[in-house]
Amino acid sequence: MSPPVDLYVEPNVISLTQARAFVFERILTDDPATRTLFLLGTIPNSKTGEQETAIVKLEKAAFDTHAEGEREAVQGLMGRIGKLESLGGNDIYYWAKAWMKEDRPADIKISVIQPATEVHISKHSKQAVHLIRETPELYQSIVLPYIQSIPASRTQWVRNILSGVSEADSVIYTSPSPLGFTVVPDLKWDKSTLSTLYLSIIAHDASILSLRSLRGDLHLPLLIEMRNKTEEVVRELYPSIEKGQLRFFVHYQPSYYHFHVHVVHVSYQGSLGMSVGQAHLLDDLIDLLQLNPSALSLLPLTYALGENHALWKPLSSAIAAASSL
Template sequence: MTIDITKLIEEFEFNRILNSDTQTKQIAILGTIDLENAILIIEKSPFNIELINSDPKSVPTKIISSLSLINSNDVYNWAKATLNQDLDQLPAAKVNLIYPATETHIRKYNQQKLHYVRETPEMYYQYVIPYIDTMKGERLKWVYNILFHGKEKESFIYHDESKDGFVLLPDMKWDKVNLENLYLCCIVNRMDIGSIRDLSGSDVIYLGNLQNTIQKVTHKKFGLPQDQLKIFVHYQPSYYHFHLHIVNVHHPGLGDGIAIGKAILVDDIIDNLKIDGEYYKKKTIGYVIGENHGLWSIEGYRNSVRSQ
C-alpha cells in the first residue's frame, strides 16, 4: 500500500514540541492524525556537494537566492540568506513521519535528562534481559516485515536470504541525495543476537564476513572505499535485533548516534572477541541513557546506577 505522506502531514494536528537540536538542525513535533499520536521530525538538509562540484562556475548563485546584510567589520561580512531549492537535488529539509506513534517512540524523541551508566554483567542479567524480553514480539514486527516479507524491498541495496545473510538499505536518517551524509543500516537474518551482549568468540568469522560484504557492496554501489566508512553498533540499541550502522566518515553529525557511550566500532568488537570470546558477557559496559528510556523506569536498574 502506497502512503500519501502529503495528505497525512496536512492532517497533522500540533500538540507540542518534543525536542529541538541546534547542532543537527532538527526538530521533533508531537501531534495527532485521526486522533492517533504522530511524530513529525524535520531536519534541514545539507548541501549537495556533488551537484556543486558538477557546475562550479554557477556557485554561489546556484545556492543563494537572496541576501540581506547583517553586519561587516574589516574583511568579515555576514548576512541572512534564502537558498535556492529543488526537491530532487537541493531539498530544503528531510521529513520523517512516525504514525501511529507509540509511547516508546514519544519517549525516544522527547527531550530528556541523561545519565552515564556502567552496566555490570549482574545488572544485565537482572534488569536488562527481562526488559529486552518485553521489547520483542510485536515490537519487532516491522523488522521481520523487512527481512522476511519484502517490506521496503524497493529500497534494498543488498539482500542475502541465507541464514547468515542480511538486508542492507538506506537508513531513514539519510536523504539519499548527499553521499557525504550517507547512512545505511544492515539488519541481519540471524534471530539469536539481540545486542553485543549475545556475541561470543564463535561469531568472529561471522562478523568479519558481514563487515567485508558491507564494504564491498557499498563500494560497488556508491564508490566509497572501506577507509571512508564507519561501521558500528549501538549499545543500548534502539531495537533488540542485531543491526549495524554504516556512515560516511565525513558525515558532519548524528547527534549522539556516533558519540562515545553509544557507538561501538565493529572492528573493536571483533578484536575484543579475539582477545576473549566471552568479552561482552563479562565486561562492564559504559553508555549514556535518557530518563525516557524504558530501562530507566525500572527502580532496581536506577538504584544500581545511582549506587555506582
C-alpha cells in the same frame, strides 16, 4: 621608532543587492547534521563593484519554540507544505522530503510515526540524560528481562524488511544463510548524497538481541562478513567511495533489540548516535571477540540513558543501592 600601525579595518557590510549578486563557484563543505553549507564564489565589492572571492556560510535557523507567536507558526507548519515526495515507509513509519515552495530545493525531511504509542512519545520527549555503568550482573538481572518483555510488534518493521514485505526495492544486498544479513538504506539518508550515506546491516538471526549477545565462537564469521561484504558491495555501487571511507559501528543501548550495524560515510559527522558510549566500532568488537570469545558478555559498559527510558528507574535504583552498601 616606527609609529604604531593602525590595525583597524572597517568591517564588511553586505547589502541585499550584493548578496543577490553572489556568483556561485562550488560547494566547499556541506554538513547535514548542523544544516550548514559553505559556498565558494564571488561578491561585488561595495565600493568598487568588482567581484571579489568570498566564502558564504548558509545555516538553517533552529525552531525557536519559546519565541512569541512561534507556537502558532509551528502549529501551521504542516499546512504550509507545498509539495511532498515519499522516501519510503514500513509498518507504522513513513518518511518524505517536503517543500514549502515548489520552486526551491527541499526544505524539510519529514519522518512520521503513525499510530504513535506512549513508548514513542516518551522516547522522543525532551528529558534529562545520565551516564549508566552497566555491569554484566545488571545486564542479566535487569536489562535482559526488559528486552525479553518487549512485544514482538515493536520490531515488526524489521521482520517486514527481512521477509521482503517492505522496502524490497531499497535492499542493497542480502547475504545467503548461514551468515544471513540484509543491507538497506537508513531512513536518515536521502539515498542520493554520498557524503551523508547511512545504511543499516540487519542480521537475520533474531536471537542476537544486541552486542551483549555476541560470542566469538558463534558470531565472528558473521561480523567479519558483514564488514567485508558490505564494503565491497557499497564500493561497487558507488565507485567514488574509496577503501577506508566507511564507518561501521553498533549502538548500545540500541533503539531496537534485533542486532544491526550502522554504516556511514566517514565524512558524516555530528549524529548523536555516534557519541562515545553509544557507538562501538565494529572493528573493535571483532578484535575483542578474537581476544576473548566472551568479552562482550563480561565487560561493564557505560552509556547515556534518558530518564524516560524504561530502564532508567530500575538501573539507577540498583546502582544507588549497590553504592550505599
